[in-house]
């Protein structure tokens with residue numbers, strides 16, 4: 001039985017899918033699991049264990065990440081990858097730093113890198129500063145994120161209070177020189193007292209060079225972009241076939257619904273585009289809080305339409321702020337996630353088997369409610385967002401979108417490309 005090569009731990013579901021999609025594009029057969037599966041997986045070159053650890057207390061995030069690492073080691077993976085958001089979503093308490101520290105300890109490795117850049121989606125890192133498009137992270141829409149507002153763009157400064165170790169920077173001057181120069185810089189960090197290096201990357205060539213330099217590192221961390229260079233490492237080592245194709249889900253009749261709990265800038269634009277021509281129903285968190293049966297109303301509304309429709313809680317920052325002032329950010333988020341998950345579960349019972357979900361946390365909650373244990377990753381709808389098929393007995397088709405991903409017509413495009 002062939003063993004998987006790369007074992008990944010993602011701190012949220014759509015982030016996991018984004019990474020899995022990148023690996024598929026590089027020719028690695030990839031399965032994304034929802035948490036740690038109860039069975040062995042076969043016929044895959046990479047496994048992405050998707051957790052929901054991004055915003056939980058650091059100690060719990062560490063525990064769950066370590067459990068995932070131990071399971072991936074048992075499966076035979078030889079290199080490990082901690083995947084977080086390309087906008088470095090975290091707070092001064094974590095969870096990127098605490099999880100990295102714990103994974104390094106468990107793998108008995110002294111050094112790792114943190115490379116969130118994803119240039120094809122406009123996330124670049126230069127002199128340690130993270131840009132979202134043309135703006136610094138701290139000036140982008142991420143400064144208003146409901147759970148992890150990002151108010152500093154300097155990644156060295158951002159990561160420092162999260163880790164017990166010194167954080168260094170391998171800057172673009174080094175990265176541009178090629179993988180040998182990068183590897184030498186990693187060695188210098190190792191010989192000094194730095195144990196995590198932020199690595200600049202402004203385009204895919206940089207990421208390929210960084211990937212090549214990291215071929216022998218037991219642990220890597222970053223957004224999905226860092227994965228660009230990894231399949232080639234395994235190919236060079238004779239461990240991976242020259243090319244494989246993404247799994248093609250079988251086309252099946254069935255009904256589709258779209259759900260959105262993402263309040264990110266891109267999702268709000270996509271939502272507005274969808275609502276111009278197609279039906280959408282807005283969920284009010286305050287009505288949920290008052291105990292109104294919003295879920296039953298939404299399910300009935302969806303069932304009353306023949307075509308795919310969109311149910312959303314997504315709102316603009318000022319509206320989110322008003323809701324959060326009344327309910328608290330955490331409780332408001334959980335209320336919305338629970339409502340969208342219940343809607344999904346009830347629609348599944350009513351025969352729906354195709355779900356498009358916007359929002360990382362939201363997708364995590366929905367997938368759990370649908371009792372999905374794993375996804376075989378198919379072709380991308382847009383970079384980082386593939387259609388996937390669940391690996392369970394009664395397969396579902398799912399497209400899980402991280403907040404800021406996708407072009408303005410994402411929802412219609414997802415519908416059009418559904419297998």
Ligand code: ADP
Nearest residue numbers: 262264313315323333336337359360361362403
């Ligand atoms: P993204 O991928 O865009 O970050 P997430 O689903 O990860 O989206 O996070 C968005 C969070 O905001 C979720 O916890 C969601 O439940 C919450 N949320 C959604 N709509 C609202 C709203 N109207 N008011 C407050 N919180 C909301």
